[in-house]
Amino acid sequence: MIICHCGVVNGDTVARAVDAGARTLSQVCRSTGAGQDCGTCVFALRRLLCEHEASPHATLPEVESAAS
Ligand code: FES
Numbered sequence: 620m621i622i623c624h625c626g627v628v629n630g631d632t633v634a635r636a637v638d639a640g641a642r643t644l645s646q647v648c649r650s651t652g653a654g655q656d657c658g659t660c661v662f663a664l665r666r667l668l669c670e671h672e673a674s675p676h677a678t679l680p681e682v683e684s685a686a687s
Contacts, residue, residue, distance in 0.1 A: 622653060622660050622663050622664060622667065623651075623652075623653035623654060623660040623663075623664070624659075624660070625653075625655065625656035625657055625659075625660070626652040626653045626654070626655055626656065628651045628652060628660075630667055632651050632653075633647055633651060633653065633664060633667045633668070633671070634667070634671050636650045636651050637668060637671045637672060638671075641668075642672070643668075644661065644664060644665050644668060647664055647668055648664065
């Protein structure tokens with residue numbers, strides 16, 4: 620699904636950016652090209668960023684240190 624219509628950026632692209640290390644909205648925007656024009660997609664981008672970071676596939680630093 621297209622998240623940013625101006626930049627033609629879909630949710631998979633945003634997820635890949637987070638997997639590659641983007642942790643802030645501006646990092647996601649810079650690495651994907653989303654959110655650079657009208658800004659309508661910014662809330663959807665932030666939601667996707669939060670959801671993807673909270674997914675079971677994400678490794679939280681607190682969990683890593685607690686496990687060691
Ligand atoms: S829809 Fe993303 S900048 Fe316009």
